[in-house]
Amino acid sequence: MEKKDKVRLDSVKPQNFIKNIIEKDLSTNKNDSRIHTRFPPEPNGYLHIGHAKSICLNFGLASEYNGLCNLRFDDTNPTKEEVEYVESIKSDIRWLGFNWDDRLFYASDYFDKFYEYAKQLIKNEKAYVCSLSTEKIKEYRGTLTQPGKNSPYRLRPVEENLELFKRMRAGKFKEGEHVLRAKIDMASPNLNMRDPVIYRIIHESHHRTGNKWCIYPMYDFAHCLEDSIERITHSICTLEFEDHRPLYDWFLEQLNLFHPQQIEFARLNLSYTVLSKRKLLELVEHGYVTGWDDPRMPTIAGFKRRGYTPESIRDFSERIGVAKRDSLVDVALLEHCVREDLNKRAMRVMAVLRPIRLIIDNYPEGKVEEIEAINNPEDISMGTRKIPFSRILYIEQEDFRENPPKKYFRLSPGREVRLKHAYYIKCEKVIKDEKTGEVKELHCTYDPKSKGGGTADGRKVRGTLHWVSAAHSVKAEVNLYDRLFIKENPVECDKKNDFKSYLNPKSVEILKSCRVEPCLANAAPGSRFQFMRHGYFCVDSSNGKLVFNCTVQLRDTWAKIEKSLNNTTKS
């Protein structure tokens, strides 16, 4: 019976098609039951949450099946790649919590080998130097429905190809004069098989090999070789490479090399977000955001600065699963993951974002009490702290309504509420600006017998407000963020409207006159807190000023109630 239950539990464990492949391979002892994956970014931009999915998948699979995962920079195109990106990618992967030990590789490490393999293809009459122009190559390739035609250079003798290829490498030609092509089938219905270019001339310095090379291998030729050289068993990539798999397999067969299995999965799409390096670069370059690490960016660096934890991103990657169908994941799931994580770990503090003065008329002037507050009700081991309480306080503007709507149980004239951890107060008088009518100040009385937040007579109050003592609180700046795009799928109507036309004009709100508890005065950059009744906030690293970035707001039930209230009164 016990065994039966266990079997059922195992079968309930979420699976995905890649794990199924791996487990089948393990059961047949393929590759001596070795599991070896790799994460192969091109260092031409910053990593985003889509890469995080791939990183978690590849490193996760390796650790789950006692295998290894390599970090490999696919640096075959010096025109787009930079050391800055290499460094940021390494740091982002480490931040996510993964470790490649000594298995850091570069495609450029293998340039000599690639060159030898290319010569071998030439010798086997499986590759030739083509001297057609870019335009002509395109023309000869044919179209989706029409087959291509053979290049006039296709029958060049081996010796001539070898000589030309050698001179290409020696820098004897200008860019575009010649390319090396695989000799496959110009009539293939798969365009990738119509004699693809495998080497091109680029006279540009490479961030690692300098000026040693002026010919560079194309992705299709290089990638399968990189995988093979590193004895990768499962080469996991995204769906758009499905059409490239026959080519991947072709090179390895022609060269009779160790043959990893390429497996494709659907890349991540997130609602209200764009996840393409090109588009993200556009946002950065045109100043729509402040940089790659702008807290609104879906980059790892952006999430980090926004206050997301690596744990929450890994949890998210696990929960979205892996499949082959195109999907658009609800960003609410990501927000759920970070709330769930931070709920357990973040210290609770009080911060008043939009302050209004509140004076307790019957509280002695000059008196200051130290009020004890629990740091995290979800984790008692986080202890308690003392908060100063005095006659003049700040509370949140939205916590007072002169004419409260139904179901509003915060402060209003004549009503009693609780100040968190402190006393019951009752609103006695509202001071307004004579000209504008704006509420300037609230005068209240407190019940000295309610200290700690309860009374002996057992009377209940519905509202509990957060507060700070005016004289003791610390000034801070707070950045509130909303989604960067107003459209669920900003790339959907790309043809008609540029994705940038869906940018949310109110994606950031900067609040400059916030007041926070004194214990936050020296909060370390990167540290995370829950501002009670608001959300989770992270200290931004900035010069001297105390700045908090909002990671995610708390779920706001009252906002929902109020919204539905408004809707019903309108209709």
Add this chain to the structure above:
RNA sequence: UGGGAAGUCGUCUAAUUGGCAGGACAUAUGACUCUGGAUCAUAGAAUUGGGGUUCGAGUCCCUGCUUCCCAGCCA
């Protein structure tokens, strides 16, 4: 219109490979609460259409429909 791939609750994803369509998020309702947070409980909600095989089909077969990818000397 050639080739490749994919269609399961609103969203993402499972289904021991032909045997009770499950989970999470989201939504709604209620309980509880010194955070309108958290927590707990409950509810609604799906196999792309049409045939077929079968005792039995999300799964196999036929046929339609829809979506995505491919014509870089990018990856």
